[in-house]
Amino acid sequence: MPKTQKKKRKNKLKDSFLNTQTEIIEGVPEAIKGTREALLNILEDVEEARRAAEEERDKTLAIIENFPEGLLFFDKENKLSSVNPRAQDFFGLEREKLIGKSIGDLRKISPLTPLIEILGKEIKGIYRKELKSREDLILEVSTIAIMREEEKIGTLITLRDVTREKIIERLKTEFVSIAAHQLRTPLSAIKWTLRMILDGDLGEVPEEQRKFLQGTYASNERMIKLINDLLNVTRIEEGRFLYNIQSRDIIEVVEKLIRPFKEIAQRKGLKFEFKTPKKKIPKLEVDTEKISLVIQNLIDNAIHYTKSGGVVKVSIEFLKKKNQFLFSFNDTGIGIPKNQQKRVFTRFFRAANAIRAETEGTGLGLFIAKNIVEAHGGKIWFESVENKGTTFYFTLPVKE
Ligand code: ADP
Numbered sequence: 001m002p003k004t005q006k007k008k009r010k011n012k013l014k015d016s017f018l019n020t021q022t023e024i025i026e027g028v029p030e031a032i033k034g035t036r037e038a039l040l041n042i043l044e045d046v047e048e049a050r051r052a053a054e055e056e057r058d059k060t061l062a063i064i065e066n067f068p069e070g071l072l073f074f075d076k077e078n079k080l081s082s083v084n085p086r087a088q089d090f091f092g093l094e095r096e097k098l099i100g101k102s103i104g105d106l107r108k109i110s111p112l113t114p115l116i117e118i119l120g121k122e123i124k125g126i127y128r129k130e131l132k133s134r135e136d137l138i139l140e141v142s143t144i145a146i147m148r149e150e151e152k153i154g155t156l157i158t159l160r161d162v163t164r165e166k167i168i169e170r171l172k173t174e175f176v177s178i179a180a181h182q183l184r185t186p187l188s189a190i191k192w193t194l195r196m197i198l199d200g201d202l203g204e205v206p207e208e209q210r211k212f213l214q215g216t217y218a219s220n221e222r223m224i225k226l227i228n229d230l231l232n233v234t235r236i237e238e239g240r241f242l243y244n245i246q247s248r249d250i251i252e253v254v255e256k257l258i259r260p261f262k263e264i265a266q267r268k269g270l271k272f273e274f275k276t277p278k279k280k281i282p283k284l285e286v287d288t289e290k291i292s293l294v295i296q297n298l299i300d301n302a303i304h305y306t307k308s309g310g311v312v313k314v315s316i317e318f319l320k321k322k323n324q325f326l327f328s329f330n331d332t333g334i335g336i337p338k339n340q341q342k343r344v345f346t347r348f349f350r351a352a353n354a355i356r357a358e359t360e361g362t363g364l365g366l367f368i369a370k371n372i373v374e375a376h377g378g379k380i381w382f383e384s385v386e387n388k389g390t391t392f393y394f395t396l397p398v399k400e
Pocket residue numbers: 297301302305331333334335336344349350351352354355360361362363364365366367390
């Protein structure tokens with residue numbers, strides 16, 4: 001290669017190297033600028049997130065502070081970490097004296113003792129449990145476990161003031177109780193007068209009139225039953241459904257109760273079966289009058305809601321392993337529609353098909369039955385298929 005050509009090539013190479021270097025050097029401030037901008041953007045985002053978090057915190061705090069229900073928050077060590085003014089008012093205590101204290105320490109603070117006793121050392125799951133905190137304050141206590149992902153991070157206790165509702169409820173119950181008592185006396189007077197007329201004590205009664213009088217007597221009897229049911233309900237609501245517990249041979253009790261029902265079933269064209277255990281069984285501690293109400297009601301329902309030609313079976317079993325009695329009342333009647341089954345044990349419930357089949361009924365019998373069975377430590381439940389039949393069950397434990 002000639003010398004001049006060689007030099008030219010060398011210069012070209014040098015130029016291109018220098019150009020690249022210059023580009024790199026010139027690009028450095030550009031890159032720094034870009035990074036700075038990115039950093040600023042990140043900072044701005046962080047600041048915005050912080051502001052949003054603060055806003056959320058203030059909102060949450062405002063809600064907690066002004067919440068109409070009392071709120072207490074326990075952390076995962078069951079130490080009180082927050083309490084709102086409403087909860088402080090309920091107990092007349094200052095927040096500063098409570099925060100950070102464990103369940104055990106709070107139990108020693110007298111206005112809080114009843115609440116802590118309900119909650120227990122480990123803070124159990126509670127839903128709408130009534131707490132008479134003071135003579136003039138009834139609270140409804142619920143607990144909510146607060147979770148983050150799978151882990152429990154604390155428990156929120158809500159306290160709702162239900163004093164007013166309870167007073168109204170009590171007044172309503174008292175009103176029904178007084179009205180029912182007042183109605184019972186004249187209804188009894190009507191019953192005995194009608195009985196005397198029907199028995200011919202006041203002179204001969206023509207057949208035509210006797211029929212009407214008998215109808216009136218039956219209506220009066222139904223009214224007396226309704227009044228008695230209402231009185232039982234008010235006693236349950238007032239918590240004074242007293243129990244006269246005695247040790248009884250339950251088979252004997254049921255046999256006596258069943259006799260009139262066998263006749264009623266026969267008259268209606270129903271087959272009636274009664275099964276009892278063959279072996280010797282223990283005695284039961286029961287309030288005979290109240291348990292009789294339950295059994296009568298369940299048999300009465302089985303007969304009432306089963307059409308002629310059907311079968312009603314009553315059985316008593318002794319479950320040795322569980323040391324309890326199982327009573328069952330099976331019929332091949334109209335059944336209870338699936339969509340109404342949840343309400344069966346509530347006051348005044350009557351299923352639509354039952355109202356069509358049997359106009360008479362108070363819808364109070366099963367509510368009363370449930371309360372009586374549960375007060376004896378037993379359980380009551382049923383299985384039913386519409387137009388096929390129903391079986392009601394209840395258990396009664398044998399007390400040691
Ligand atoms: P009542 O029989 O006076 O209406 P209960 O409280 O005893 O009141 O029963 C409530 C309702 O439950 C009845 O109205 C009926 O709809 C339903 N029920 C109870 N027992 C039976 C049964 N054996 N078969 C079908 N429905 C029943």
